Amino acid sequence: xxxxxxxYKPKPVSGFPEWLPEYRAVEQRWLDKIRGVxxxxxxxxxxxxxxxxxxxxxxxxxxxxxxxxxxxxxQADPDEKKDARLALHFDQTVPLAxxxxxxxxxxxxxxxRYQMQKVWRGERPQMGRMREFYQCDIxxxxxxxxxxxxDAEVAAICYEALEALDxxxxxxRISNRKILMGFLESLNVPDKKTNGETTVxxxxxxxxxxxxxxxxxxxIGKKVLLSRLEQTLLVxxxxxxxxxxxxxxxxxxxETKIKPGExxxxxxxxxxxxxSSNEMLREGIEELQxxxxxxxxxxxxxVVADLSxxxxxxxxxxxxxxxxxxxxxxxxxxxxxxxxxxxxxxxxINKHLPGVGISIGFTRLFDVLRxxxxxxxxxxxxxxVLVVLPSEERRAEAAQTARTLRERGLKVxxxxxxxxxxxxxxxxxxxxxxxxxxxxxxDGNAHEVKNMATGEQTEATPNDWTMND
Amino acid sequence: xxxxxxxYKPKPVSGFPEWLPEYRAVEQRWLDKIRGVxxxxxxxxxxxxxxxxxxxxxxxxxxxxxxxxxxxxxQADPDEKKDARLALHFDQTVPLAxxxxxxxxxxxxxxxRYQMQKVWRGERPQMGRMREFYQCDIxxxxxxxxxxxxDAEVAAICYEALEALDxxxxxxRISNRKILMGFLESLNVPDKKTNGETTVxxxxxxxxxxxxxxxxxxxIGKKVLLSRLEQTLLVxxxxxxxxxxxxxxxxxxxETKIKPGExxxxxxxxxxxxxSSNEMLREGIEELQxxxxxxxxxxxxxVVADLSxxxxxxxxxxxxxxxxxxxxxxxxxxxxxxxxxxxxxxxxINKHLPGVGISIGFTRLFDVLRxxxxxxxxxxxxxxVLVVLPSEERRAEAAQTARTLRERGLKVxxxxxxxxxxxxxxxxxxxxxxxxxxxxxxDGNAHEVKNMATGEQTEATPNDWTMND
Numbered sequence: 001x002x003x004x005x006x007x008y009k010p011k012p013v014s015g016f017p018e019w020l021p022e023y024r025a026v027e028q029r030w031l032d033k034i035r036g037v038x039x040x041x042x043x044x045x046x047x048x049x050x051x052x053x054x055x056x057x058x059x060x061x062x063x064x065x066x067x068x069x070x071x072x073x074x075q076a077d078p079d080e081k082k083d084a085r086l087a088l089h090f091d092q093t094v095p096l097a098x099x100x101x102x103x104x105x106x107x108x109x110x111x112x113r114y115q116m117q118k119v120w121r122g123e124r125p126q127m128g129r130m131r132e133f134y135q136c137d138i139x140x141x142x143x144x145x146x147x148x149x150x151d152a153e154v155a156a157i158c159y160e161a162l163e164a165l166d167x168x169x170x171x172x173r174i175s176n177r178k179i180l181m182g183f184l185e186s187l188n189v190p191d192k193k194t195n196g197e198t199t200v201x202x203x204x205x206x207x208x209x210x211x212x213x214x215x216x217x218x219x220i221g222k223k224v225l226l227s228r229l230e231q232t233l234l235v236x237x238x239x240x241x242x243x244x245x246x247x248x249x250x251x252x253x254x255e256t257k258i259k260p261g262e263x264x265x266x267x268x269x270x271x272x273x274x275x276s277s278n279e280m281l282r283e284g285i286e287e288l289q290x291x292x293x294x295x296x297x298x299x300x301x302x303v304v305a306d307l308s309x310x311x312x313x314x315x316x317x318x319x320x321x322x323x324x325x326x327x328x329x330x331x332x333x334x335x336x337x338x339x340x341x342x343x344x345x346x347x348x349i350n351k352h353l354p355g356v357g358i359s360i361g362f363t364r365l366f367d368v369l370r371x372x373x374x375x376x377x378x379x380x381x382x383x384x385v386l387v388v389l390p391s392e393e394r395r396a397e398a399a400q401t402a403r404t405l406r407e408r409g410l411k412v413x414x415x416x417x418x419x420x421x422x423x424x425x426x427x428x429x430x431x432x433x434x435x436x437x438x439x440x441x442x443d444g445n446a447h448e449v450k451n452m453a454t455g456e457q458t459e460a461t462p463n464d465w466t467m468n469d
Numbered sequence: 470x471x472x473x474x475x476x477y478k479p480k481p482v483s484g485f486p487e488w489l490p491e492y493r494a495v496e497q498r499w500l501d502k503i504r505g506v507x508x509x510x511x512x513x514x515x516x517x518x519x520x521x522x523x524x525x526x527x528x529x530x531x532x533x534x535x536x537x538x539x540x541x542x543x544q545a546d547p548d549e550k551k552d553a554r555l556a557l558h559f560d561q562t563v564p565l566a567x568x569x570x571x572x573x574x575x576x577x578x579x580x581x582r583y584q585m586q587k588v589w590r591g592e593r594p595q596m597g598r599m600r601e602f603y604q605c606d607i608x609x610x611x612x613x614x615x616x617x618x619x620d621a622e623v624a625a626i627c628y629e630a631l632e633a634l635d636x637x638x639x640x641x642r643i644s645n646r647k648i649l650m651g652f653l654e655s656l657n658v659p660d661k662k663t664n665g666e667t668t669v670x671x672x673x674x675x676x677x678x679x680x681x682x683x684x685x686x687x688x689i690g691k692k693v694l695l696s697r698l699e700q701t702l703l704v705x706x707x708x709x710x711x712x713x714x715x716x717x718x719x720x721x722x723x724e725t726k727i728k729p730g731e732x733x734x735x736x737x738x739x740x741x742x743x744x745s746s747n748e749m750l751r752e753g754i755e756e757l758q759x760x761x762x763x764x765x766x767x768x769x770x771x772v773v774a775d776l777s778x779x780x781x782x783x784x785x786x787x788x789x790x791x792x793x794x795x796x797x798x799x800x801x802x803x804x805x806x807x808x809x810x811x812x813x814x815x816x817x818i819n820k821h822l823p824g825v826g827i828s829i830g831f832t833r834l835f836d837v838l839r840x841x842x843x844x845x846x847x848x849x850x851x852x853x854v855l856v857v858l859p860s861e862e863r864r865a866e867a868a869q870t871a872r873t874l875r876e877r878g879l880k881v882x883x884x885x886x887x888x889x890x891x892x893x894x895x896x897x898x899x900x901x902x903x904x905x906x907x908x909x910x911x912d913g914n915a916h917e918v919k920n921m922a923t924g925e926q927t928e929a930t931p932n933d934w935t936m937n938d
Contacts, residue, residue: 006816007815007816007817007818007819008524008525008816008817009570009817009818010522010525010567010570010571010817011571012571013518013520013521013522013553013555016518016520017518018515018516018517018518018568019515019516020572020575020576021513021514021515021576021582024513024514024515024516025513025514027516028514039851039880040875040879040880040881041852041875041880041881041882042850042851042852042855042880042881042882042900042902043850043851044490044493044494044848044849044850044851045490045493045494045497045851046487046488046490046493047487047488047493047496048487049482049485049486049487049601050519050587050589050601051482051485051589051600051601052482053479053482054543055477056477056479067542067543068542068543068544069540069541069542069543070540070541070542070543071538071539071540071541071557071591072538072539072540072541073536073537073538073539073591073593074523074536074537074538074539074556074591075537075591076591084482086482087543088540098479099487101478101479102479102480102481103489106489107489107490108849108896108899108900110885112850112882113490118519120519120520122540122542122543122544122545124542131520132518132519132520147885147886149883149885149886150885153883153885294864294868297868297869297872346476347475347476347477348476348477348478348479349476349478350476379513380513380577381511381512381513381581382508382511382512382513382514383510383511386511395763399763399766400766403766406509406510410509411508411509411510411511412509412510412511413510413511413581414618414622416579416616416618416619416622417616417618427577430577431511431577433511
């Protein structure tokens with residue numbers, strides 16, 4: 001051992017998870033399954049660089065810039081600053097928009113793509129939030145208009161992808177923002193200025209406040225929400241007292257989960273306190289009904305319409321999704337969310353490009369389940385078989401045995417040194433390799449293979465043995 | 470279309486490549502193949518965060534820091550600087566060393582892992598070099614000592630992985646640094662101070678200079694190298710005239726590629742100008758011979774011993790590898806390189822951890838071949854089948870057809886709108902989907918499927934049709 005080394009003992013950096021091989025094996029299997037489902041619907045893969053120009057990332061404006069990591073070359077020359085400022089992407093939607101704008105002429109529309117990459121958020125280290133994580137996204141983008149077909153399709157895909165992970169029952173919760181927007185638009189509420197003698201329409205600002213509050217319905221319940229709405233709206237201040245009673249009929253509906261097969265319009269029409277003639281409301285109901293109907297083939301628990309779902313982001317304009325794991329109480333919030341947006345890439349190209357998409361917050365899902373002990377670790381080695389090395393003299397034969405098995409599609413480790421057989425077997429055990437293969441230890445002897453689970457050892461030939469033998 | 474948008478037209482950022490879907494499909498297939506070969510030898514996957522503490526990345530010292538990207542939070546509070554400085558990894562070897570040190574107690578040794586991630590180099594934007602690219606690495610790490618077995622194994626894996634890509638003949642070039650080091654150590658060269666009357670051993674500095682020069686043998690040829698050596702060594706200045714004649718016998722050997730089956734020691738012993746009794750030289754020859762012998766099963770062109778290969782990096786101590794594509798003249802340099810290092814993680818842990826590994830510079834390989842027109846683009850959609858939507862009324866039946874085919878393992882797009890059949894077929898054509906499926910357009914009719922390559926259209930049933938029908 002070398003003497004006196006300067007040692008920097010590394011410790012985990014908060015927010016940047018990494019897994020031991022036995023968990024990475026599961027993570028990889030999960031990512032493969034999700035990819036398999038995405039591809040089974042004909043979505044193509046793209047990858048975009050982790051790094052974009054800051055100007056591209058910030059083009060959307062809003063307050064995302066708080067969470068962006070920008071880059072500096074450690075040894076940049078001061079007189080060399082001609083390069084645009086670069087930053088790590090914080091999601092895959094902005095890069096998708098940039099990609100579609102940049103390659104517009106080379107893409108075939110509707111453009112159906114999936115993207116499974118890491119994204120980075122420049123969170124304060126103290127917050128305990130993830131700063132690097134996988135997202136698994138699917139989106140469809142089209143020119144000018146996009147059939148509702150896709151609003152149902154991405155929901156079905158997302159459901160199937162999560163189902164494939166075998167993590168209990170998955171429930172999609174779907175709404176359409178037009179319903180709430182139309183409802184709010186339809187309201188004629190008492191005007192404070194006339195002491196309630198005349199009515200007034202809600203301002204956009206008030207609507208935005210209400211939407212933000214309703215987003216919290218499930219968390220805080222109707223009662224708290226109503227009193228909160230009162231407070232919020234007193235601050236906004238243009239409305240008369242008891243304004244919140246105008247919202248209550250909607251909240252009653254929003255608390256009822258609507259199943260596929262139910263007629264949403266009827267639910268509204270049966271509710272005399274709601275004016276269901278508003279055009280935007282009608283449109284939202286029709287769209288939601290269509291999406292729900294397309295998902296009627298899924299199991300009963302799989303889909304509900306949930307009018308309380310609005311999603312924070314401003315750019316959603318129609319269908320919105322959240323997803324709950326019904327059998328994993330440890331997982332708080334939505335594992336997979338998304339929605340429809342009217343115009344994805346308007347900041348980068350002078351085309352009207354509506355889209356719809358869903359994103360699985362993969363790493364958080366994986367980590368929550370792992371911490372909850374709900375993930376069975378995989379093997380430490382992907383090998384199916386460990387081939388024992390009987391002696392230095394028999395190395396060529398052992399190596400040939402390993403090659404023969406490999407050519408037949410098996411994953412095979414060849415042990416690296418002619419150590420005691422017990423030591424070689426114990427290596428297989430430690431790494432979770434299910435079969436140990438013994439090439440002949442002496443001329444004339446047969447090959448044998450040991451099933452590590454049963455302990456059974458039988459004669460075999462490399463040319464025709466399979467794991468089911 | 471919305472009026473007056475502020476548009477930021479994005480352009481490609483030099484050094485950050487991205488592909489259209491039809492090329493991404495090939496990239497992904499290649500990555501899958503490489504992964505498949507890595508796993509077929511029982512190497513496990515790990516991923517490390519893209520981001521490490523700068524102190525970890527810089528622990529190796531040297532001059533790597535020139536190429537490092539460090540991170541800043543765009544909106545960091547000035548009083549919040551308690552976090553360690555973070556940087557993007559520039560290779561996967563430093564993160565592997567950190568990973569092994571950090572998780573030492575939880576790993577099973579020999580630790581055989583592969584890692585296929587992107588790495589970042591903070592190159593000057595003007596240089597036209599890649600700043601983000603995939604590397605595909607395999608390494609084996611063990612405690613205290615590592616059997617030579619692995620030096621041969623990683624070479625075989627690397628060869629197989631590249632062969633799997635179907636890019637023509639691949640040639641591994643292997644050497645062992647101990648041979649050149651031992652040879653230089655054995656030399657007794659005329660001392661300048663005594664005008665050549667006495668002899669002297671080469672200083673470490675001189676040896677390092679010579680090694681750096683010999684690395685260029687293939688590029689510049691023996692003649693130029695010899696005169697260059699003369700100049701170099703005049704600068705170092707301790708040696709008498711005509712020193713380079715002492716190196717020439719070695720260069721003659723280095724210019725001859727040695728095939729598996731040849732006896733390397735004999736080659737040296739037959740050369741009276743080389744003192745083949747040096748211990749380090751002998752050790753290097755034995756090691757190289759072992760590695761070569763283990764690779765004798767590969768095709769004739771696949772392996773040569775090439776004593777001119779030394780690899781720049783200081784930490785290689787034994788076997789070193791480079792790889793050439795014999796049928797791709799466009800690819801200059803080595804596509805896959807590596808070697809053995811005595812002590813990988815000494816900067817992070819007080820253990821002696823020797824290793825051996827190889828890295829495929831994946832993105833450069835892919836990009837060179839793509840630009841040379843040697844990559845046939847894949848489909849724009851991964852789908853095997855496009856199911857036609859005959860009419861709105863028949864949507865449920867078409868959707869059910871698509872689901873049935875999907876359940877049977879096929880990748881299936883369902884067309885999104887009941888447009889003219891010609892339009893739907895032309896969509897399949899544009900996306901490269903090989904089969905178009907027609908559910909019954911009227912009650913009582915049969916399903917039909919059209920093979921897009923042959924134009925043939927036949928009756929079929931979703932429950933038992935396969936692509937070979």
